[in-house]
Amino acid sequence: MAPPLLEIRDLHLRMTTSDGPAHVLNGVGLSVARGEILGLVGESGCGKSLTGLSVSRLVPSPPAHYPSGEIRLDGQDLMTLSERRMRALRGRRIGMIFQDPGTNLNPTMRIGDQLVDAALAAGRHAPDLLGPGPARPAARALAADMLERVGIASARQRLNAWPHEFSGGMRQRVLIAMALIGRPDLLIADEPTTALDVSVQAQILTLLRGMVADRGLGVILITHNMGVVAQTCSHVAVMYAGNVVETGPVAEVLEHPAHPYTRALMAAIPGRNTRRGTLKGLPGTVPDLMAPPPGCRFAPRCPRAKAACRAALPATRRIGPGHEVACLDPVAEAADA
């Protein structure tokens, strides 16, 4: 059987601080297939962004240190690649979109020039992207085509626009175009719509779904919003304090959440208030990653925790089609009623 597009296994990440190492990723495991949008969710500080950045190998080292783990793209372990080979993959096989379009577009460069630069950079590692002729005109044609695909009218003329002439939603569309211009296989989108108002957010997510259906790329969509997951993702991975505690197809996990933490996150949906502070119905706060509790990191807040939960990290077990949970006492369906 072919390996999944992306597979992360047992990824540990420590960040060196002046007070000692922070154990920020504690054996993360997840996978993404082509054509799949995996929502990566969890409270602020649980390690979503560092997981995404680790895939692109963009966490500077130091302070980052990876004691163990594998990150495989089509079976190839990215952890063992040289920086030179990683640079060839970024933008070409792995596209990235971050939260704030204001900080990711260069305000002093026209939109078209930024797209052309991205196309030329990707083209250096994929000669077929720009064809056999002169690279710059081909990159410009590709830039106009991508801008049109992300729904910007009069794309050819708009290439001459400056970022400040575009609205926030349009700038985010440009960033999507830029991330996809090298025809990557994997897209990592870190809170791509959080800074946008709700209607623009819905448009961008619809656009992303269309691109996935069109191109069959795999996506990690990092969000703190379970509503976005329900509307946009095919799969979900729930993170807590550096671990994936539950993962599976969205319908399966949202209908039958088994980890007590997933259930608490879902109970918080109506207020959409999972970003900072406490969760509704859940006492306590996320653990200090400088001195995390032994065993299951959720145990100190878990209403179902027993002694064994505090002794060792629970192994992941399969509880439904593609549905896995890292819990010694997952909530069974019968308990739902």
Ligand SMILES: Nc1ncnc2c1ncn2[C@@H]1O[C@H](COP(=O)(O)OP(=O)(O)OP(=O)(O)O)[C@@H](O)[C@H]1O
């Ligand atoms: N340079 C650093 N040094 C030490 N700790 C760090 C560093 N960068 C991040 N961390 C810690 O790593 C943990 C995970 O951070 P990360 O940004 O991945 O969380 P997140 O889930 O994406 O949060 P948010 O939803 O707020 O973006 C946090 O507790 C954070 O404080």
